[in-house]
Amino acid sequence: MKAEDLFDAIGDIDDKLIMESDIKRKKKAGFKRYQGILAAAACLLLIVGIVSFLNPLVQRPGSTDNPGISDNPEGNGPLPYDPANPEEWTEPEVVENPGMEPGAEWVNFNAGPVMPMTLVAEDDNISAKRGLTYDFSGTTKENKGVVAVQDKYVLSNSSAEDREITVSYPYVGNIKDMMAAVPALTVDGNTVDADITNGSYLGYDKNGELRHFYPGVLTDDYMTMIKGVEKDWPAIDEGLLEQEVTVYEIDDFTGGNVPADVATLALRLKVKDTGKVFFSHCTGMFSDGEYVTVYVTLAHLPKGGVPKVYVIGEAAEEYSLKGYSYVQISSQYETTEVSGKVIEGQTTVEDVLWDLTNFYTKDAAADSGKKELMKSLGNDRLAEMFTDMYHYRNDGVSSDEDLIFYEPALSDIAYMAFEYEQIYYFTQTVTVPGNGSVSLTWDYVKKGSHNTYEPNEDFRDNFCYDNLPNLETKLYFTEQTAALVETGNIRIEDQNYGFDPERGVLKVTLESDAERYYMVVKVLK
Amino acid sequence: MEDQKIIDLYVKRDEKAIEKTADKYGKYCFSIAYNVLMSHEDSEECVNDTWIKTWNTIPPAMPECFRIFLGKITRNLSFDKYRYNHSEKRGGGVIGAVLDELEEVVAGSDSVEEAYERKILVEAINTYLHTLSKRDCNIFIRRYFYGEETKDIAQRYAIKESNVLMILSRTRKKLQQHLKEEALL
Incomplete structure (x- = not known):
């Protein structure tokens, strides 16, 4: 056996032993100050086993090995591994040049595909020619593969009578980006203001089978969303929005001498129905069916974010707030050094959601001139998500064990509502003259899909652009083409379009019944 | 999260x-x-x-x-x-020192080609670590799992570096004995 073999085998030792070794001991000078706390903790440890089923702070429902407030609240807790010489520590460099392997399915940022325009109602008299242009002249490594997309449609009317039609254009983007710039529509060269509505988010399922609030990961996910659940959209419970809410705002949170990443406040409430309790800007929550404990760690407070616990309907019968200085696998040290106060107030669900909307949009750009519209769209999205979350917890599968996976964190879903890529629909009514045509052009910028953490240098700065030429469209296409504009700042690594810039092939005809076109480009500048 | x-x-x-x-x-x-x-x-x-x-x-x-x-x-x-x-020569730095220390443990091995199953070796190490005091076990892990500097371990557990070195030396010898008893050396 070699020393290397032994070192290698030590890499597989018992996890619990490694966790134990993560606990730091205070230096003697500071130890005195904590002696009382440690003594109390020692006593506490003795009774942990006895009260584990009684005290939600001690035993997390459904967990057998997680007896603390959290094993590592929000991850940072007492730092599990801290280099002893911080002055010698250098922050790891951030990989600034994201990319992806040509042809790879694995991406960790999917900007969503370009999808075809459709008609709200089918019309046999209308046919379309489509010309899609990717203009890479402004694409740089710094802007993460942003390409200017022009998606042009010439709609022809084969009947002698004018036809009034409503078109719908599906677009994948996020609210914050759209506050800076929204897709622009021109009809026969004239700019028009198309209506914008929310599409679906992945996870919505009316039958309660899927209840998670995440965006598409793969292009297939967007296909699923468009094909599957759009028809039932939207799903806001207006009655729920009007319900009364008691708010418990945690204010004046101070940690004294306790480091911020271990200074934790726990608000314990006795409520009639734990399914009616939600929170924002807190670290986590447990419930034992009667009491709910929401905890928040000082270091994890977002800038300007105030921890709040919401009880819908009947207010808590009683509540208490306690401070803790150290929270670990089997230790929790209650201390008065960590303190705060609770401010109780009354509001409605609707106002709670608007408060979160204002928080997540307060620093957003407003270049598009549509900030208020986007706030409203985002707020609707949040209301849809909250409707889904509320009914999941109260009418669906809502055991305490499930709450571990679906924590009622409104700030989490608000973040998703405003910053995650989602589907939006732009609609516009136009008249196509008898035996004539009308031209509609959509112009917008779009990020490239990529791997943010691409380890292979050869694949960094690679970005992918998908096009789904017939996804759920009610338009009959007589022709679809794709064109490429580039200024030597990109190189195509992989594609199925048929472009060949070296031979001057910058425009190709697409098969309208093809499922998917893709193009991976390396950005060179 | x-x-x-x-x-x-x-x-x-x-x-x-x-x-x-x-x-x-x-x-x-x-x-x-x-x-x-x-x-x-x-x-x-x-x-x-x-x-x-x-x-x-x-x-x-x-x-x-x-x-x-x-x-x-x-x-x-x-x-x-x-x-x-470092396919040809062991590198320097902390890990080089760690491997040199572990070399002491395997020094009694009859042959570098000695057959053993990695799973059995891991189990033997786990068994051994559970026989140690919590402090000695933690120090062993900080050094040989995480590859930490001894002075950093001393700071972590609020003891002198010389104590860390002594504990590591003792635990290595005990590990060697344990592996011999398990017929892994």
């Missing part, structure tokens, strides 16, 4: 899983890799490989302790990289 929620993102194949993991455990994994490799570039590469391996492993794997799960992946990848970088 709590670990279980991050794992849930992996299960749902949500791209944010990597981002949240990197945000939360990037420094932790980097520090493990850096202790082994002493190179920013190599450590960064190992950490990135850790995210990919995690993505490819969950599901079906469902780690009980996500942090340790990541730490082990990083350590294994880093050590693979170390061995690749």
Whole structure:
């Protein structure tokens, strides 16, 4: 056996032993100050086993090995591994040049595909020619593969009578980006203001089978969303929005001498129905069916974010707030050094959601001139998500064990509502003259899909652009083409379009019944 | 974000899983890799490989302790990289010293070709570590799992560095004895 073999085998030792070794001991000078706390903790440890089923702070429902407030609240807790010489520590460099392997399915940022325009109602008299242009002249490594997309449609009317039609254009983007710039529509060269509505988010399922609030990961996910659940959209419970809410705002949170990443406040409430309790800007929550404990760690407070616990309907019968200085696998040290106060107030669900909307949009750009519209769209999205979350917890599968996976964190879903890529629909009514045509052009910028953490240098700065030429469209296409504009700042690594810039092939005809076109480009500048 | 929620993102194949993991455990994994490799570039590469391996492993794997799960992946990848970088000669730095110390343990081995099963060796080490006092066990792990400097271990447990060196020396000898008793040396 070699020393290397032994070192290698030590890499597989018992996890619990490694966790134990993560606990730091205070230096003697500071130890005195904590002696009382440690003594109390020692006593506490003795009774942990006895009260584990009684005290939600001690035993997390459904967990057998997680007896603390959290094993590592929000991850940072007492730092599990801290280099002893911080002055010698250098922050790891951030990989600034994201990319992806040509042809790879694995991406960790999917900007969503370009999808075809459709008609709200089918019309046999209308046919379309489509010309899609990717203009890479402004694409740089710094802007993460942003390409200017022009998606042009010439709609022809084969009947002698004018036809009034409503078109719908599906677009994948996020609210914050759209506050800076929204897709622009021109009809026969004239700019028009198309209506914008929310599409679906992945996870919505009316039958309660899927209840998670995440965006598409793969292009297939967007296909699923468009094909599957759009028809039932939207799903806001207006009655729920009007319900009364008691708010418990945690204010004046101070940690004294306790480091911020271990200074934790726990608000314990006795409520009639734990399914009616939600929170924002807190670290986590447990419930034992009667009491709910929401905890928040000082270091994890977002800038300007105030921890709040919401009880819908009947207010808590009683509540208490306690401070803790150290929270670990089997230790929790209650201390008065960590303190705060609770401010109780009354509001409605609707106002709670608007408060979160204002928080997540307060620093957003407003270049598009549509900030208020986007706030409203985002707020609707949040209301849809909250409707889904509320009914999941109260009418669906809502055991305490499930709450571990679906924590009622409104700030989490608000973040998703405003910053995650989602589907939006732009609609516009136009008249196509008898035996004539009308031209509609959509112009917008779009990020490239990529791997943010691409380890292979050869694949960094690679970005992918998908096009789904017939996804759920009610338009009959007589022709679809794709064109490429580039200024030597990109190189195509992989594609199925048929472009060949070296031979001057910058425009190709697409098969309208093809499922998917893709193009991976390396950005060179 | 709590670990279980991050794992849930992996299960749902949500791209944010990597981002949240990197945000939360990037420094932790980097520090493990850096202790082994002493190179920013190599450590960064190992950490990135850790995210990919995690993505490819969950599901079906469902780690009980996500942090340790990541730490082990990083350590294994880093050590693979170390061995690749030093295929001919053992490198310097902390890991070089750690391996020199472990050389003492295996010095009694009759043959470098001696057959043993890695699983049995891991079990023997686990059994041995459970015989140690909590403090000695922790110090052993900080040195030989994490590859920490002895002065850093001393600071972590608020004892003198000379004590750390003494404890490590004693635990190495005991480990050697234990492995001999288990017929692994």
